[in-house]
Amino acid sequence: MTTVYASAGGERYHRISSCPALEMGQNIHDYDCDCWGYCTHGRGWQITETTPSRALADGKTPCRVCLPGASALGASEDDHGHRPALGFVDGRALGNICPRCQTTTTHYDEAYQPSRWTRPVRWPCTTALVLDLVPRPNSATRSS
Structure with a gap:
């Protein structure tokens, strides 16, 4: 089974938890706010392990940085019996x-x-x- 990483607030899933795009998304949430020094919105969403099919079911698409060749539909780790x-x-x-x-x-x-x-x-x-x-x-x- 393939493991990918995603946060509950993001729109993408990632091959590695240290993906630069994932880290940038976390930084934007954490530091790009209008709280003017007193942040009331809290930290970014926790990064969790998931599967590509679960991430797709949650409405996430593959990251274009760490999964550049991935289809927008994604690959399923379960072929449901469809194989040559x-x-x-x-x-x-x-x-x-x-x-x-x-x-x-x-x-x-x-x-x-x-x-x-x-x-x-x-x-x-x-x-x-x-x-x-x-x-x-x-x-x-x-x-x-």
């Missing part, structure tokens, strides 16, 4: 599939009677993209 796996159907290898995701295929016969079956979804599944388990494709490389 080698898939087989009737003894044939399908390649990488997501063992968690399935799609339903419907086929209609001559009498318009439906028959349905499920099949695995190829990796990466949509959920893996949403959870940032794999890099998202560049919009310029997608076909229109």
Whole structure:
């Protein structure tokens, strides 16, 4: 499990507790006030350990200083079962599939009677993209 650091009053979470941006945010809260020498607002929020998913749930985004390549959605430490796996159907290898995701295929016969079956979804599944388990494709490389 990945540990990150955040304060209750901040908008970001940080990879290290000594991140310069986190320290600056604490200093701004502590020293940039209009109390004119008699501070009544107290000290900054305590820095606590958390996880990226908990920080995201609390409305925090990755710090752009200590986590420059992190997605705004963040990475989840739990893949919820969405991972690449080698898939087989009737003894044939399908390649990488997501063992968690399935799609339903419907086929209609001559009498318009439906028959349905499920099949695995190829990796990466949509959920893996949403959870940032794999890099998202560049919009310029997608076909229109």
